[in-house]
């Protein structure tokens with residue numbers, strides 16, 4: 598039997614103990630990608646994952662892994678959470694427009710030495726038959742509607758509807774997952790409560806029945822809400838598209854399977870933080 602020095606033996610013991618311990622993972626969620634990753638990681642004993650939600654919807658979809666809700670308190674709060682919870686790796690699966698959370702994630706991971714992977718969802722690309730007007734902010738979108746009253750379909754988060762109060766002459770229909778506080782909304786705004794995904798035929802019917810002239814949208818990318826873009830194209834409608842913000846990222850991943858593959862590398866690379874005493 599070959600001799601083994603104490604360092605090698607200790608290393609082997611540490612490695613086998615590490616193999617028995619699950620990698621503690623924090624997933625920043627609120628998107629279809631985060632839910633897909635949660636489904637894939639649930640029940641995989643190699644990982645001990647928690648999904649974090651901002652708390653924008655009061656009744657989020659049930660998730661198959663532990664969930665926490667609400668902000669961390671900026672970079673300091675997130676760094677403290679990573680240390681206190683002995684998080685070994687983080688996956689940022691927030692929405693392409695959630696740039697503040699991603700900025701905080703990159704900074705907190707750099708400060709604590711936590712590996713970070715980030716979902717990068719490609720934007721929709723404008724085709725020659727699309728009539729997009731690209732604007733930098735929601736307020737600029739409201740102002741771009743112009744002086745003449747128009748029938749406008751707003752496909753944004755409920756917290757962004759108040760921006761349209763600066764242009765009250767238009768007829769607005771806004772689709773939201775849950776109703777906003779009515780106090781700051783433009784007077785003529787009607788709400789349509791619905792949660793995607795939506796299909797193209799239904800989107801075309803809605804835009805036609807409501808005699809919509811302009812769609813206001815973010816360039817979310819992905820398939821869940823693309824039907825409205827196909828519908829506006831078919832109907833020759835104008836879209837006021839709010840430009841994507843700069844969203845800082847760690848190691849880029851495009852799917853839940855790619856995120857799992859990246860986490861597997863972290864498993865092989867390091868003993869969990871909980872064993873390193875960090």
Ligand code: NAP
Nearest residue numbers: 626649650651667668669670671692694695696697698754
């Ligand atoms: P944000 O502006 O990047 O984040 C603002 C703050 O919310 C963060 O600093 C953080 O607070 C907290 N936060 C955000 N995501 C969190 C998470 N997963 N877990 C814990 N805390 C979180 O992002 P946002 O306010 O959520 O949204 C920004 C834009 O993205 C909006 O335009 C929104 O409509 C859009 N969005 C769309 C979807 C969608 O599925 N359609 C989902 C989410 C967001 P602390 O600094 O206190 O940690």
